[in-house]
Amino acid sequence: MPATCHPAQTHQNHDKSFEHTAREAVYHAIFGRRDVRSHFSPEPLEDAVLARLLTAAHHAPSVGYMQPWNFIVIRDMARRERMRDLFFAAREQELPNIAAERQALYRKLKLEGICESAVNLCITCDRSRAQNSPLGRWHNPQMDLYSTVCAVQNFWLAARAEGVGVGWVSILDERAVKRELEIPAHVAPVAYLCVGRVSQFANRPDLEEKGWGSRLPLPGLIMSETFGGSGEAALKDAVLRGFPSLRS
């Protein structure tokens, strides 16, 4: 007999939920997380805190339990200045590809905090760690990269809970980053992060504040059954009713 998919169970099992305050705290971290680049404070980041953030990252899900990540901690200011120079060079290369009417705004945006943050962190993906046993990656080899991004998100959310800011710098030439950090060929640098205590967490994304973009309405992103499928009116209504505090 073929396996069947059971529809949602009729009895609801809430006893595995977090209690109210803990659940609120999870959403608080999710909604209060920000990409930080302007508000780093000069104080150092304690190793005990960084250790907790790395431990959170290391508990991310990973394809085939591959755990493909490594964490390069970058403290040396001379190296960080070279990284910032790489950012400036990459930004100049990116600029001509930005729509002409947005280039002036792009130039004004602060898009990194490499030297102002307490520490930099490069989270990498070792693409060979599955040792020729690509459970879950034979059809989709990029799943190891996705797993590493899960580690980044764990780190980012835990950081918010600890009052630590994180800014992701992706405007960098990958080959130059690999040279500077001596990353071998089979390892991909996935995220270059600026990490440190902050003076504030903004309520809204900086790019929203500066008029670069705004959050897309979630109901318009929900599809039914197939790509572009309309429907799910009740779910979309529920989305609009949930989290009143998010409504501006």
Ligand SMILES: Cc1cc2nc3c(=O)[nH]c(=O)nc-3n(C[C@H](O)[C@H](O)[C@H](O)COP(=O)(O)O)c2cc1C
């Ligand atoms: C993969 C990735 C790369 C990003 N690269 C940059 C970057 O190079 N510079 C920057 O200022 N922000 C970067 N960001 C942050 C986004 O701009 C930010 O997440 C978005 O504007 C929403 O703001 P929020 O994270 O504060 O909610 C990146 C975010 C992601 C997920």
